[in-house]
Amino acid sequence: xxQTPASTAHLTAAxxxxxxxxxxxxVVDGPWQPISVVSGWLVVGFVVVSVVWGRPVGLVVAAAxxxxxxxxxxxxxxxxxxxxxxxxxxxxxxxxATASFExxxxxxxxxxxxxxxxxxxxxxxxxxxLVAAGVxxxxxxxxxxxxIGLVAALSAAGLLVWLARRPGPD
Amino acid sequence: xxTRGSRPRLxxxxxxxxxxxxxxxxxxxxxxxxxxxLVALPVAVAVVIGLSGPPPVDPVxxxxxxxxxxxxxxxxxxxxxxxxGASTAQVTLDLPPGARxxxxxxxxRIGDDGLVLRLVDGVGVAEITLxxxxxxxxxxxxxxxxxxxxxxxxxSVATCRVADVVVxxxxxxxxxxxxxxxxxxxxxxxxxxxxxxAGAEMSELRTWxxxxxxxxxxxxxxxxxxxxxxxxxxxxxxxxxxxVVDSVTERGAEIEKAVGRVVRIAASLVKAYGQGRHxxxxxxxxxxxxxxxxxxxxxxxxxxxxxxxxTQAVTEPVWMAVDRVLERTVHRPSMVxxxxxxxxxxxxxxxxxxxxxxxxxxVVAVDPDEWIxxxxxxxxxxxxxxxxMERQRAIDILRSSGVAVGDLWEGRSxxxxxxxxxxxxxxRRQLRT
Numbered sequence: 001x002x003q004t005p006a007s008t009a010h011l012t013a014a015x016x017x018x019x020x021x022x023x024x025x026x027v028v029d030g031p032w033q034p035i036s037v038v039s040g041w042l043v044v045g046f047v048v049v050s051v052v053w054g055r056p057v058g059l060v061v062a063a064a065x066x067x068x069x070x071x072x073x074x075x076x077x078x079x080x081x082x083x084x085x086x087x088x089x090x091x092x093x094x095x096x097a098t099a100s101f102e103x104x105x106x107x108x109x110x111x112x113x114x115x116x117x118x119x120x121x122x123x124x125x126x127x128x129x130l131v132a133a134g135v136x137x138x139x140x141x142x143x144x145x146x147x148i149g150l151v152a153a154l155s156a157a158g159l160l161v162w163l164a165r166r167p168g169p170d
Numbered sequence: 171x172x173t174r175g176s177r178p179r180l181x182x183x184x185x186x187x188x189x190x191x192x193x194x195x196x197x198x199x200x201x202x203x204x205x206x207x208l209v210a211l212p213v214a215v216a217v218v219i220g221l222s223g224p225p226p227v228d229p230v231x232x233x234x235x236x237x238x239x240x241x242x243x244x245x246x247x248x249x250x251x252x253x254x255g256a257s258t259a260q261v262t263l264d265l266p267p268g269a270r271x272x273x274x275x276x277x278x279r280i281g282d283d284g285l286v287l288r289l290v291d292g293v294g295v296a297e298i299t300l301x302x303x304x305x306x307x308x309x310x311x312x313x314x315x316x317x318x319x320x321x322x323x324x325x326s327v328a329t330c331r332v333a334d335v336v337v338x339x340x341x342x343x344x345x346x347x348x349x350x351x352x353x354x355x356x357x358x359x360x361x362x363x364x365x366x367x368a369g370a371e372m373s374e375l376r377t378w379x380x381x382x383x384x385x386x387x388x389x390x391x392x393x394x395x396x397x398x399x400x401x402x403x404x405x406x407x408x409x410x411x412x413x414v415v416d417s418v419t420e421r422g423a424e425i426e427k428a429v430g431r432v433v434r435i436a437a438s439l440v441k442a443y444g445q446g447r448h449x450x451x452x453x454x455x456x457x458x459x460x461x462x463x464x465x466x467x468x469x470x471x472x473x474x475x476x477x478x479x480x481t482q483a484v485t486e487p488v489w490m491a492v493d494r495v496l497e498r499t500v501h502r503p504s505m506v507x508x509x510x511x512x513x514x515x516x517x518x519x520x521x522x523x524x525x526x527x528x529x530x531x532x533v534v535a536v537d538p539d540e541w542i543x544x545x546x547x548x549x550x551x552x553x554x555x556x557x558x559m560e561r562q563r564a565i566d567i568l569r570s571s572g573v574a575v576g577d578l579w580e581g582r583s584x585x586x587x588x589x590x591x592x593x594x595x596x597x598r599r600q601l602r603t
Contacts, residue, residue, distance in 0.1 A: 056182030074203030107281025152195030
């Protein structure tokens with residue numbers, strides 16, 4: 001198959017949706033199952049809307065939802081998929097979808113886009129694996145949680161404010 | 171050249187990772203599970219690294235080589251220089267229709283119009299060779315230069331527009347033997363005038379008269395005689411030539427082909443007569459009736475070529491305007507060369523009228539069969555044949571009136587045609603004398 005920009009855009013978009021579907025198939029049992037199922041397919045839905053529409057808004061929502069879904073699976077007691085796999089799926093989904101956006105604007109070989117996505121996903125998985133092994137944490141509790149939460153919230157808010165105040169295009 | 175750049179901004183990838191990074195601590199806190207933070211930790215780090223971003227790109231798109239007078243099909247070199255704080259830059263060229271990238275150096279090509287430049291010390295240079303397939307004016311190109319920050323999470327985009335307009339001239343045929351004007355003007359040139367004057371061609375020997383310059387005395391002849399003899403010479407002059415471009419076509423004809431043929435012939439004649447130092451004028455019936463007065467020199471020739479390139483196909487010119495223009499521009503001793511398919515009766519009458527008025531006229535009759543499809547229907551085919559015969563009869567009438575007519579059918583070179591026309595005129599003059 002000739003790798004035209006159109007075919008790269010379609011293939012990477014299909015890849016992103018496929019990764020989303022794979023993530024959605026990991027479902028927890030018990031009372032959190034409906035939320036797990038619905039959130040999984042919502043991620044897929046947002047990715048589909050995003051790549052079909054060609055706008056990144058859906059992808060942004062899907063990425064945030066995917067991360068939140070990891071927490072849902074955590075409190076349900078089943079770490080399925082594992083943190084490493086979740087990170088790999090997140091990065092692969094985002095990379096493939098954004099490669100699809102890029103291929104619509106400029107020529108982009110599919111093999112390059114695929115290799116980059118898989119490489120970054122593997123790197124993210126490795127990083128998460130190392131951090132998780134180092135932390136070996138249990139659910140956060142106690143007075144330290146409030147401090148960690150405050151620092152995290154302030155950091156996130158600070159990042160958003162910094163981004164908003166950055167100078168626009170010349 | 172105008173350059174519009176942008177500061178590094180988060181792209182869709184960066185926003186997706188940022189969303190994950192921002193949501194993760196809230197999700198962890200709300201759900202009491204460190205999983206979201208752990209999953210989003212590498213992407214959060216990546217966002218911070220990515221936002222350090224490259225400095226704004228400063229692309230410079232320069233064009234090298236002779237670009238204002240390019241002949242169609244010949245290459246034009248463009249030099250793309252990008253300055254940015256990134257390791258690579260992706261350049262997407264927005265080429266005008268009819269232009270294509272023939273070659274490139276110093277970059278990797280992606281797709282039809284994309285290039286990836288590797289930047290060394292923040293500077294990347296690529297040489298692109300463009301080719302223009304058809305004559306006309308082209309606004310050369312605009313280039314979109316995109317550089318990415320670390321991990322491709324932020325993007326800087328700059329659009330670079332080149333203000334240079336490339337005028338692509340039609341490819342011309344080489345014409346060796348031109349149909350020279352019978353009458354000359356008062357300017358020095360390459361033609362042998364009928365008038366006496368300072369020139370190279372000898373006219374006669376005559377006895378010396380007062381006021382004859384001493385340099386004209388023929389000492390060799392005078393030595394054999396008891397009086398002084400003077401060599402009389404013909405003056406070297408140039409001619410005035412008016413090119414009349416008629417692109418009248420039939421309905422349903424292949425316009426592109428018709429106009430293309432007429433333009434190429436007219437451009438070839440402008441170039442060939444321009445080299446002979448003749449003063450050239452132009453009258454064009456295409457769309458608006460346009461004319462350019464007699465003049466010579468490279469600039470004027472270039473102006474005429476540009477006017478020729480603006481030729482459009484018309485089915486019926488505004489004859490009143492044509493008559494006025496011909497009346498204003500054509501007068502003795504100018505020679506008038508018509509480049510015409512001879513498909514309208516109006517043009518025959520005007521050529522005969524000029525020839526009858528003593529104007530030296532030549533006609534390059536472009537065969538319209540090149541762009542008119544021969545009908546298959548028997549009745550229409552018969553009508554087509556009769557129309558062809560009428561056209562041939564018109565050519566015969568013009569020839570019998572002393573007009574040199576060359577029929578330029580497909581595959582015949584313009585050089586052959588002008589040689590034939592010149593030969594015909596010579597034979598006719600010999601017969602008259």
